[in-house]
Amino acid sequence: xxxxxxxxxxxxxxxxxxxxxxxxxxxxxxxxxxxxxxxxxxxxxxxxxxxxxxxxxxxxxxxxxxxxxxxxxxxxxxxxxxxxxxxxxxxxxxxxxxxxxxxxxxxxxxxxxxxxxxxxxxxxxxxxxxxxxxxxxxxxxxxxxxxxxxxxxxxxxxxxxxxxxxxxxxxxxxxxxxxxxxxxxxxxxxxxxxxxxxxxxxxxxxxxxxxxxxxxxxxxxxxxxxxxxxxxxxxxxxxxxxxxxxxxxxxxxxxxxxxxxxxxxxxxxxxxxxxxxxxxxxxxxxxxxxxxxxxxxxxxxxxxxxxxxxxxxxxxxxxxxxxxxxxxxxxxxxxxxxxxxxxxxxxxxxxxxxxxxxxxxxxxxxxxxxxxxxxxxxxxxxxxxxxxxxxxxxxxxxxxxxxxxxxxxxxxxxxxxxxxxxxxxxxxxxxxxxxxxxxxxxxxxxxxxxxxxxxxxxxxxxxxxxxxxxxxxxxxxx
Ligand code: NDP
Numbered sequence: 085x086x087x088x089x090x091x092x093x094x095x096x097x098x099x100x101x102x103x104x105x106x107x108x109x110x111x112x113x114x115x116x117x118x119x120x121x122x123x124x125x126x127x128x129x130x131x132x133x134x135x136x137x138x139x140x141x142x143x144x145x146x147x148x149x150x151x152x153x154x155x156x157x158x159x160x161x162x163x164x165x166x167x168x169x170x171x172x173x174x175x176x177x178x179x180x181x182x183x184x185x186x187x188x189x190x191x192x193x194x195x196x197x198x199x200x201x202x203x204x205x206x207x208x209x210x211x212x213x214x215x216x217x218x219x220x221x222x223x224x225x226x227x228x229x230x231x232x233x234x235x236x237x238x239x240x241x242x243x244x245x246x247x248x249x250x251x252x253x254x255x256x257x258x259x260x261x262x263x264x265x266x267x268x269x270x271x272x273x274x275x276x277x278x279x280x281x282x283x284x285x286x287x288x289x290x291x292x293x294x295x296x297x298x299x300x301x302x303x304x305x306x307x308x309x310x311x312x313x314x315x316x317x318x319x320x321x322x323x324x325x326x327x328x329x330x331x332x333x334x335x336x337x338x339x340x341x342x343x344x345x346x347x348x349x350x351x352x353x354x355x356x357x358x359x360x361x362x363x364x365x366x367x368x369x370x371x372x373x374x375x376x377x378x379x380x381x382x383x384x385x386x387x388x389x390x391x392x393x394x395x396x397x398x399x400x401x402x403x404x405x406x407x408x409x410x411x412x413x414x415x416x417x418x419x420x421x422x423x424x425x426x427x428x429x430x431x432x433x434x435x436x437x438x439x440x441x442x443x444x445x446x447x448x449x450x451x452x453x454x455x456x457x458x459x460x461x462x463x464x465x466x467x468x469x470x471x472x473x474x475x476x477x478x479x480x481x482x483x484x485x486x487x488x489x490x491x492x493x494x495x496x497x498x499x500x501x502x503x504x505x506x507x508x509x510x511x512x513x514x515x516x517x518x519x520x521x522x523x524x525x526x527x528x529x530x531x532x533x534x535x536x537x538x539x540x541x542x543x544x545x546x547x548x549x550x551x552x553x554x555x556x557x558x559x560x561x562x
Pocket of ligand 1: 241242244271301319321324325423473474
């Protein structure tokens with residue numbers, strides 16, 4: 085097959101004006117921390133320092149919760165839904181207007197390819213605000229009683245894999261339902277949340293309705309354990325999710341947790357192979373595999389194993405890894421040195437346990453955090469790479485002979501967030517979908533998201549739903 089050289093096509097970063105340092109966004113204004121600590125956020129592709137960000141301590145979290153409480157009682161919860169909707173529509177439109185800037189900023193701080201931040205993350209952020217704006221004045225028709233009430237102040241903690249999109253998943257429904265929020269973005273990706281704070285100012289959102297406190301895990305802990313919070317929404321690791329569940333158990337706080345996953349992407353022998361291979365690639369190499377619902381376990385029917393693997397290897401050889409701001413890039417940088425170390429460690433364990441590792445020829449940049457797209461074959465269910473979330477561009481391939489075997493293997497995991505089924509038989513899709521213990525099942529596609537569709541897990545993938553009518557329940561007193 086001929087190989088093509090691509091000339092670089094970098095997106096200009098001049099559209100982003102980074103400040104040297106950022107304060108905390110509390111009560112509608114940026115302010116310094118009470119005890120003045122700060123940390124740096126870097127570009128994972130180059131290790132260049134992008135900006136200095138304030139670390140919120142417990143006193144700052146307390147200030148933010150107090151501001152959110154006041155805004156909840158005096159402004160937001162007493163405002164008619166149709167008025168709240170206007171603000172949400174306004175935010176959605178500003179996100180669209182500033183889409184290019186936000187996409188560049190997200191790729192800079194997170195390392196994801198601009199193609200993904202531009203075409204997936206940011207359009208979905210706007211879509212979530214538009215969708216929830218529509219609900220704000222129709223909550224009495226949502227099926228939760230004639231006059232559903234908001235919960236109060238929501239404490240929200242989000243991860244680094246989809247920084248602005250996870251913010252939208254959390255903030256849009258909370259505000260639509262009449263709650264106010266204090267949100268903590270991940271330590272490694274705070275910049276788009278701070279840009280969102282500016283958007284709140286631009287939209288004239290009343291002070292205190294949205295508060296952004298930057299910091300690390302300790303800031304998150306101070307937030308979720310604060311007695312002034314009525315609702316906790318968390319997306320992140322199962323380990324931290326369990327800690328939060330334990331901390332909130334003796335309180336009246338309502339909790340939703342969106343945690344890890346180890347999804348099976350199941351390819352039957354009658355599936356269109358080329359289409360399935362695109363779905364497999366999208367399932368695990370999209371966003372460098374930093375996706376909780378990633379299709380990280382490929383289950384292939386034995387009769388088509390060789391054909392699917394050969395096709396997958398050919399396709400992987402065409403993926404381009406490199407500068408996240410280059411419009412030709414398919415695979416960007418790993419988000420942090422710590423995450424890279426975790427991916428390396430689990431991949432080494434895979435080899436040590438006897439699985440065969442393969443990556444296409446792929447030159448890695450010298451600076452920054454990089455890992456090549458990787459496939460493991462000869463994987464058994466007992467292997468750690470088949471059981472644990474790697475959260476990187478690493479695919480474990482297993483085989484099966486019958487639908488019953490595929491189902492058993494797919495469900496043999498402590499997680500239950502998502503799954504994919506590839507077959508031409510509608511009856512088999514329905515048979516599998518009704519038996520897979522996964523919150524989302526995609527058929528002949530993968531990683532499709534829509535604000536109207538609820539998302540969430542079973543078992544150690546957490547509880548509660550985000551998105552759709554179901555997602556409103558998490559922010560209403562029902
Ligand atoms: P964490 O669960 O540690 O981080 C998620 C968020 O929670 C971050 O904002 C983090 O802050 C914050 N946090 C950390 N500790 C606490 C605490 N005790 N109380 C409240 N908030 C806290 O995930 P990591 O970033 O450490 O990633 C580790 C692994 O988790 C990954 O390798 C992956 O397997 C999984 N993961 C799953 C995600 C998903 O979407 N399901 C998303 C991210 C990770 P900070 O980042 O500043 O430390």
